[in-house]
Amino acid sequence: MxxxxxxxxxxxxxxxxxxxxxxxxxxxxxxxxxxxxxxxxxMPETPNRATIAVVDEDRSQVSARLKDAFQLPYFLPPTLIDHRQMDQGMDSGLYTFTLNIPPDFQRDLLAGEQPAIQLNVDATQVSQAFSGAGHIRQIIQSETAAFVQRYQGSAKQPVEAVVRIAYNPNLxxxxxxxxxxxxxxxxxxxxxxxxxxxxxxxxxxxxxxxxxxxxxxxxxxxxxxxxxxxxxxxxxxxxxxxxxxxxxxxxxxxxxxxxxxxxxxxxxxxxxxxxxxxxxxxxxxxxxxxxxxxxxxxxxxxxxxxxxxxxxxxxxxxxxxxxxxxxxxxxxxxxxxxxxxxxxxxxxxxxxxxxxxxxxxxxxxxxxxxx
Incomplete structure (x- = not known):
């Protein structure tokens, strides 16, 4: 004791x-x-409330679909701007990403061509620039592929992989x-x-x-x-x-x-x-x-x-x-x-x-x- x-x-x-x-x-x-x-x-590994602006010169269904794909918490709602505002916004640091959708983008896409989309990245925002660019590229590819398949159809895949994320579903x-x-x-x-x-x-x-x-x-x-x-x-x-x-x-x-x-x-x-x-x-x-x-x-x-x-x-x-x-x-x-x-x-x-x-x-x- x-x-x-x-x-x-x-x-x-x-x-x-x-x-x-x-x-x-x-x-x-x-x-x-x-x-x-x-x-x-x-230092987030994924984009978090990243600012993005869109120059939509096509004004089509696919361009609207691309704009709607950028959602919280990864991206703030896209801001519609023109070419002059794009340069000013990037120079002043208002936007981390600016996406330029060219004219006739939907027509060329459905015609089987490979139209280009310009993505400008402010690399001074180093914490989100690299990962955010990868996310945007993936969004563009998946949304355009889904849009084309709806109009042209696609062969059914023999195997479908279903991913279930455990313990941290939102990563x-x-x-x-x-x-x-x-x-x-x-x-x-x-x-x-x-x-x-x-x-x-x-x-x-x-x-x-x-x-x-x-x-x-x-x-x-x-x-x-x-x-x-x-x-x-x-x-x-x-x-x-x-x-x-x-x-x-x-x-x-x-x-x-x-x-x-x-x-x-x-x-x-x-x-x-x-x-x-x-x-x-x-x-x-x-x-x-x-x-x-x-x-x-x-x-x-x-x-x-x-x-x-x-x-x-x-x-x-x-x-x-x-x-x-x-x-x-x-x-x-x-x-x-x-x-x-x-x-x-x-x-x-x-x-x-x-x-x-x-x-x-x-x-x-x-x-x-x-x-």
Whole structure:
């Protein structure tokens, strides 16, 4: 009971010290709010409310069909303009795309010829120029093909492929981006907060006070783990409920409780990692450099950015020992695909085993530095 009391009191001390550090408090607030929103919406992989203008010199059924094909959320309603307005609009940045449908376009199309349509793209809008041009090209091809088939008929295809998009039917990149950013922030903040807590003890001279108190290195470490882990756990739950679901309107398919259980096990490993790095570094700048060397590979090679199957086999084997790999698969399965305990329990066991190894290594290192 005395040991549990020490762990509780030391953890409360860590929370109070964190509350008196405005820089870390601001980092936590930003990481689980604006950072998630900006990462999910800043650079869309598909056009989003792109501006487009149309110079319709044909005034035919097919040209009207092409104009009606540009719809929200990919494109704003097309603006009908003339040639003079097209140049002015592109120069002033009013339109990202301008489409020029030439005269007699429908007649030439039905005659079996290959009329050309001019598409002008403002490439300074780099986030939407490339992907938007591809979307427009696909729209033109599909709409003109459907129009011609209605008048000329076409041979029936022997096989028809029916595509059903699961879990993200609109292919909205913000759904995946928001969840990925929450995962990344959980890993980053847990390592930073625990490492900074240990560095702060050394810089303020309170580590000597702890050494003369009747507490053990195990109690000191457990206190930092549960205190900093609790902060990140509460912040991640808040971010999912109010930022991801509320602000970004991303539907959460699985149960929040199962995700938080997996997050707690992941935090057990990453907070231990933060303490280990805190024992190696001697100052906050050194801790920052160490975290960059560790965090970037963990995030890039965990499968959150690119599929692990596309990586070399040795890299896959090495990253199977990292907690981020199993946490990414667990989080995506629960939050995006609605997986239950019967599917993700191997990932929970892997996080427990990896966390125990990381905790033991950090505890041994902490005992060595406190002697």
């Amino acid at each position: 005395r040991s549990l009391s020490n762990i509780l009191q030391l953890g409360i001390k860590e929370l109070r010290s964190l509350a008196r550090d405005p820089a870390l408090v601001a980092l936590i607030i930003y990481a689980f709010s604006l950072s998630i929103y900006s990462s999910a919406t800043a 909205d990149a913000s759904w995946f981006g928001a969840i990925t950013e929450v995962i990344n922030q959980i890993t980053m903040l847990s390592i930073i907060l625990t490492g900074a807590a240990l560095i702060r003890e050394r810089e303020h001279g309170t580590i000597e006070h702890l050494l003369v108190m009747p507490v053990t290195p195990l109690e000191i470490m457990l206190a930092k783990v549960w205190a900093m882990g609790l902060v990140v756990l509460v912040a991640s739950g808040f971010a999912l409920r109010f930022i991801v679901e509320g602000w970004l309107q991303v539907p959460i398919q699985g149960t929040m409780a199962l995700f938080l259980v997996g997050t707690a096990l992941h935090l057990f490993a990453t907070t231990s990692m933060g303490i280990f790095l805190g024992t190696v570094a001697r100052s906050m700048p050194q801790l920052g450099l160490l975290i960059m060397l560790v965090l970037i590979p963990l995030q890039i090679l965990s499968g959150a950015v690119t599929p692990r199957e596309s990586m070399p086999v040795p890299v896959q084997l090495i990253m199977s020992l990292a907690p981020t790999t199993h946490f990414v698969e667990l989080a995506q399965s629960v939050l995006l695909r609605g997986a239950g305990l019967g599917i993700v329990w191997p990932k929970l066991l892997a996080l427990i085993a990896i966390g125990a190894v990381f905790f033991y290594a950090a505890l041994r290192r902490l005992r060595t530095t406190l002697q």
